[in-house]
Amino acid sequence: MNPELGQDLSLFHLVLHASLPVQVVMALLLGASLMSWWYIFIKMFALKRALRVTDSFEREFWGGGDINAIYQRVAGEREGAGEMERIFEAGFREFMKLRHQTGLSLNVVIDGTRRAMRATYQRELDGLESHLAFLATVGSVSPYVGLFGTVWGIMIAFMGLSSVAQATLAQVAPGIAEALIATAMGLFAAIPAVVGYNRYTHDIDRLANRMESFMEEFSNILQRQQATAKSV
Amino acid sequence: MNFTADAPPGSRPVPNLLAAALAVGVHVLFVLMLVFGVSWQTHHPEAVMVDLWETLPDTPPPPAPPRPPPVKAPKPEPVAPAPKPVEKEPPPPKTPDIALEKKKVEAERLKKLQAMQAAEEKTRAEAAKAWREKQQAEQKRQALLRQMEEEDLKQRVATEAAANEARLARLTQAQAAANKRQAEMASVVGQYRDQISAKVRGNTRLPDNLKGNPEVRCLVKLLPTGEVQSVRVTKSSGNPAYDDAVVRAIEKSSPLPLPSDRDARAAFVPELSFVHRPKE
Numbered sequence: 001m002n003p004e005l006g007q008d009l010s011l012f013h014l015v016l017h018a019s020l021p022v023q024v025v026m027a028l029l030l031g032a033s034l035m036s037w038w039y040i041f042i043k044m045f046a047l048k049r050a051l052r053v054t055d056s057f058e059r060e061f062w063g064g065g066d067i068n069a070i071y072q073r074v075a076g077e078r079e080g081a082g083e084m085e086r087i088f089e090a091g092f093r094e095f096m097k098l099r100h101q102t103g104l105s106l107n108v109v110i111d112g113t114r115r116a117m118r119a120t121y122q123r124e125l126d127g128l129e130s131h132l133a134f135l136a137t138v139g140s141v142s143p144y145v146g147l148f149g150t151v152w153g154i155m156i157a158f159m160g161l162s163s164v165a166q167a168t169l170a171q172v173a174p175g176i177a178e179a180l181i182a183t184a185m186g187l188f189a190a191i192p193a194v195v196g197y198n199r200y201t202h203d204i205d206r207l208a209n210r211m212e213s214f215m216e217e218f219s220n221i222l223q224r225q226q227a228t229a230k231s232v
Numbered sequence: 233m234n235f236t237a238d239a240p241p242g243s244r245p246v247p248n249l250l251a252a253a254l255a256v257g258v259h260v261l262f263v264l265m266l267v268f269g270v271s272w273q274t275h276h277p278e279a280v281m282v283d284l285w286e287t288l289p290d291t292p293p294p295p296a297p298p299r300p301p302p303v304k305a306p307k308p309e310p311v312a313p314a315p316k317p318v319e320k321e322p323p324p325p326k327t328p329d330i331a332l333e334k335k336k337v338e339a340e341r342l343k344k345l346q347a348m349q350a351a352e353e354k355t356r357a358e359a360a361k362a363w364r365e366k367q368q369a370e371q372k373r374q375a376l377l378r379q380m381e382e383e384d385l386k387q388r389v390a391t392e393a394a395a396n397e398a399r400l401a402r403l404t405q406a407q408a409a410a411n412k413r414q415a416e417m418a419s420v421v422g423q424y425r426d427q428i429s430a431k432v433r434g435n436t437r438l439p440d441n442l443k444g445n446p447e448v449r450c451l452v453k454l455l456p457t458g459e460v461q462s463v464r465v466t467k468s469s470g471n472p473a474y475d476d477a478v479v480r481a482i483e484k485s486s487p488l489p490l491p492s493d494r495d496a497r498a499a500f501v502p503e504l505s506f507v508h509r510p511k512e
Contacts, residue, residue, distance in 0.1 A: 011266055030259075037258050041251030188262065 014178040019156050025149030025182050029142055033189035036138040039131040040196040047203050050128065053082025054210060067092065083124040084211055088218065091117035095222050106230065110223045117215045124211070128204050132197060139194035146186020153179025413495075420496040427489045428500075429508070436481035438510055439473040446471060448478045450506045456497070458487035466505070478508050 015026060060070060071092045074085045081089065094116035098109040157175025161167050446469035453461040463479045488504075491497050 011263075034255055034259060037255035038248075038252050041254045042248060045251065 011181075014174065014181055017174075018153060018178040018181075022149045022153045022156075022179060022182055025145055025152070026185055029146055029149075029182070029185040029189050032138045032142050032145075033185065033192075036135055036189060036193040036196070039134055040192060043131060043135075043196065043200045046128070047200060047207075050083055050207060051203070054084045054207065057082055057085050057088070058210075058214070061088070083128065083207070084214055086124060087117050087120045087211060087215060090120040091215070091218055091222070095226075099226065106223065106226055109226060110219055113222055114215065114219050117218070121208075121211055121215060125204070125208055128207065132200055132204075135193045135197040135200070139190050139197055142186045142189040142193070143183075144186070146183040146189075149182030149186070150179040153182060417493075417496050417499075420491050420493060421499045424489060424491050424496070424500065428485070428504075428506070431485045431489065432478070432481045432506075432508065435484040436508075436510070437477055439471065439477055442471060442474055442510060445509050445511045446474065448475055448508045450478065450482060450508065452482055452488075452504045452506050454488065454490075454501050454504055456490075456501050458490040460486035460488065474510070482506065 015023070018026065071089060074081050074089045075093075091113045095109065095113040098104055098112050154176055157172045157179065160175065161172050164171060447467070448465060448469045449467035451464045451466050453463075455461055460483055463482045465475050465479065468475050488500070490500055
């Protein structure tokens with residue numbers, strides 16, 4: 001760690017002795033990497049929970065449970081309810097409200113219920129998809145930012161080379177090494193972000209498909225129930 | 233109207249802290265991996281000086297016996313010259329005596345005369361002695377000169393003889409080296425001649441009507457790379473089909489193997505007289 005020894009290429013030494021633009025780039029990339037990993041973990045936990053809750057709700061719903069009982073439970077827990085549970089809750093609440101109003105045709109009741117469910121679906125999907133745009137941005141931009149830092153660092157290194165009479169590799173090697181750290185950091189930030197983005201987008205798409213299917217099926221169930229109730 | 237009952241439920245809190253801790257953990261892990269996994273410090277091998285010896289060095293002489301500690305030479309005591317003041321006795325007082333004075337004067341004159349004679353004689357003797365000494369010195373000098381001349385001559389003769397001998401030795405050495413080189417050349421040339429013959433023989437398709445072991449001589453013009461430029465039959469075997477076969481074989485064998493040594497190559501380039509016999 002002695003600068004007089006010349007060829008000190010320790011990581012910290014390289015980072016601390018980089019030129020200012022390169023250091024700024026490195027700091028930016030470190031922040032981006034930290035944020036993207038943070039979001040990756042947040043999304044990981046959120047999606048795991050959403051899948052688990054959805055699975056258990058579907059099992060409960062299709063397993064022959066009483067719809068009123070399920071509604072009571074879901075309405076009671078509110079905070080901890082899953083996405084599909086909330087859609088169910090919103091739809092069923094709207095349906096109950098409309099059903100008790102007289103003079104409404106079957107179509108109107110069912111349309112209202114579907115609109116309520118669709119609104120909740122949109123909101124839930126928005127919640128699930130939050131932060132994914134950040135991951136996409138980090139994944140696509142941080143390699144370029146790192147490349148910028150590298151190009152800048154190499155430029156500085158070669159400018160320094162122009163002022164010496166005898167050009168040796170040892171005079172540019174530290175500059176290039178420190179510049180390449182910027183590219184390494186950019187890739188380090190980008191790769192997990194891209195992987196996370198693709199994976200979570202896929203997971204959310206599948207979840208959204210399940211919710212949409214549930215909405216349609218639940219609408220059918222309600223419509224059938226209402227028709228039989230009216231005919232009786 | 234109030235829609236609080238219709239308000240959507242608020243979003244859940246997500247486990248942010250845990251995620252943040254994990255994110256930091258990932259980075260710390262990565263940095264630790266970089267610091268301890270990658271050897272960032274470059275180690276240069278120590279420079280080593282090597283002495284090349286043609287022959288093994290003699291065994292080192294046994295260590296010199298420990299030198300006795302230098303004895304301090306006793307300081308020569310300054311010899312103090314003891315000045316001894318010689319006290320001269322004052323001359324005795326003269327007694328005035330006239331008669332005695334006269335006699336004394338006479339005697340003194342006589343004495344003086346005698347002294348003068350003695351001095352003259354002495355100077356003469358001294359001159360003779362000096363002359364003799366001079367003569368002797370001259371003789372000695374000449375003898376020395378002669379001796380020196382003789383020695384010089386001897387030395388000159390000796391050095392001349394040595395120089396002659398050295399020149400002779402050098403000449404014989406050069407002769408030997410040249411002979412050796414020539415022999416080497418000859419062996420290399422023979423080797424390559426054999427190689428060329430073998431290659432040509434491998435490419436030769438003997439005509440059916442060949443009888444005996446006829447000899448064909450060709451003059452082959454070669455490029456320094458061994459490429460065959462032209463082939464000319466200088467002495468036919470009497471069988472034109474066989475001659476043609478040999479010419480074709482030589483052309484087919486291009487490039488011919490040539491020694492890399494420039495002097496040895498001179499035997500092949502630019503022209504090579506080539507003798508071919510079908511059975512050998």
